[in-house]
Amino acid sequence: MRKGSSCAARYHKIQMLRCFRIVTALVLGLAAASAWEDPHKKDVGDKNLALRTPEAIAAGGALFASACAGCHGRKGEGGRGPRLNEGYTIQGAPDDRLFSSIKNGVKGTSMPPFDLPEIQIRELLGFVRNLSAPAAEAPAPGNAEAGSALFYGKAGCGGCHSIRGRGGSLGPDLTNVGAERSLLRLRATIMAPRLLPSGDYRGARLTLKSGKTLEGVLRSATNYEYQLQSADGNLHRLAAEDLKEVVYREGPVMPSFANRLSATEIDDILSFLARQTVRPRVSD
DSSP states (O other), X not given: OHHHHHHHHHHHHHHHXXXXXXXXXXXXXXXXXXXXXXXXXXXXXXXXXXXXXXHHHHHHHHHHHHHTHHHHOTTSOOSSSOOOSSSHHHHTSOHHHHHHHHHHOOTTSSOOOOOOOHHHHHHHHHHHHHHHSBGGGSOOOSOHHHHHHHHHTTTOGGGTOEETTEEOSSSOOOTTHHXXXXXXXXXXXXXXXXXXXXXXXEEEEEEETTSOEEEXXXXXXXXXXXXXXXXXXXXXXXXXXXXXXEEEOSSOSSOOOTTTSOHHHHHHHHHHHHTOOSSOOTTO
């Protein structure tokens, strides 16, 4: 009897110890979960930190102009501080890290902390995100339908650029431009076009030894061959040894629309271009 009672008591103690360990693990797990969530709730609110509505971005832009532009440039182009309008610096960083950089500053750099209300930091973050976000992911101004009519009509963009097979081929294809360019870069290209760093789409006039002259944009140029696309869309492949003269056009082929279109019309074209993406837009 004593031996049986001793075994039963030992079994009971083991079961009680197991229950205690399970309960302890549950309590610690809940405590850990609370510790994980609380800093976000207390310091930075919900996980959607960047406010991306047009109104919030405009408010963030006003804050940026007064508090950040002195170091980062008026449009985030960089200065004493790093560039913010393109590249992995912003695109690759999560919202909570950027929020902390604004609120607490960055140790070892000249980036100071900003004692601002949470809502203002979120507006500022939304503006900074918008600087480099693909146009398809940013709230675009203007009317897309009106922009489409301008693109293929008054502005004449469709004469050089193609979207999903519609339009010309003298300029770059814009089928996916909303996912490849930010609104800021699209606006800059429309207002003040520049030559591409690669030299692609550079205007040129080629004169052959036979006296024939061709004008258009260069697709390729080597020591052996030049490929030039003329305004009619035809691609001409010319042996370098057959050329008498090559004259490059000064500046980009694309004209500036700063004085050709109104501010409203430019916004409409931007809205149309922002929708050009091979992936569905988040808001669609």
